[in-house]
Amino acid sequence: MKKYLLPGAFLLPLFCYAQVGMNTPNPASTLDITAKNATGTTANVDGLLVPRVDRERAQSMTGTPVSTLIYVNSIATGTQTGTAANIDAVGYYYYNGTVWTKLNAPVNIYNSNGTLATSRTVTTAGNQLSFTNGTNIVGIGTTGTMGIVSATGSSRGAFQANGGSAVLNMFVDNNGAAQITTAGTSTSMNINAISANPVNIHTNNTNRMTVTGAGDVGIGTTTPQRKLHVNGALQVTNELNVGGTTNTAGSAGTTGQILTSNGAGAAPAWKTLNTSSGTIASANYVQGTTSLAVNQGVVADVPGVTITLTVPTGTTQTFLFTILGYATSTTATDAQGAFYLLQDGTKISSAYTSMVSGTALVRLPVPVTFLKAVTLSAGTYTFKVQYSAWAGNQIVNFVPSGYAGYNGDTEAMLTKMQVLVYNN
8 A cells, every 4th residue: 555645744854954754764865765675575566667758858947956867768869969979779878967878878988998807709690790990990909918800710810911812821720730821912921120230030939040130140059150050950951052143053063073162252153173273183193105215315205204284264273293214325325315395385494314334234325313393384295305415325115025034025225204294
């Protein structure tokens, strides 16, 4: 049964400037309404009903005091303009002196900033969540010391960036390798430090390779001293090219060649072993063929002891000569003379020899051995040995078949010349 209080009884406390309590004899504020049934299962309604108006009514109010509270029960009337600019849904509104404002209005991320109180999850249910911008940046930032953007999938986590039809992908598969790939109309991939800082590659949290701001590459070192500096062992399982240019391959050499230095600031070169500096380019040998009598005062070529050699283009070589010669007298008289070494017809060295008169072993020719070294530039040269009979008539390339004990030693007294050619 509802009870109606007399207006006078209700207003009496107001006239006395007292606090008003409903369902409580001890009001704690200007108006203290206590639920008649604060607990239990009664079906009676407890609460406070504020004025219920539609949007048009709220919009029509004038002189509205600040903090006036209403409940808008319909937005089918009026317009979302003026003091009703915020009234876009049924609910409680209070007047802030300018417009009606929602109680506990949610933050509108389109025009207001807010703070995320706890972790939140947006489930797209198979739909795509997109952030589209015209000219500015869509940013994800943090005021902390670390900013992390996470993309998680049951088998793959990935980020994709599209520039027109060019695509950049960063992804990692479960139990697989992480990858950065490009696709579409992308023409290349650059890893770039805009400033002069280096670009480093780490594994196991350790620097393995560095590209400095100057473009030098260090493997096993962060301070490379050349365009490529390997601090450690190097294994090459295919050809090694040297020389070349910025857009042509260098030479891989040929089988059996060795790599030689051309000094500072120049590329090394592949060379055949016998063309490298300090090595023997060739070993050459000639010997006399037929005997020849050389009369006193005559100079004659020693048969068979002539050789022609060529120094390759762009090199110099040193020729080391070793010459052995015999000249025996045709009579029992003393004899003497000299062996000559000629280069292209010009005498460049000589050696004296003699034979004394007598009988038996006393009358034997004295053998002569002489050496000569010549350094020559590129070209072709002819060398030969001559004999000059100074006194007495003599024989070169003599075969001592009449000597006691001769055993077919036809080369025993031949004139012989060996030439070792060294690369400089």
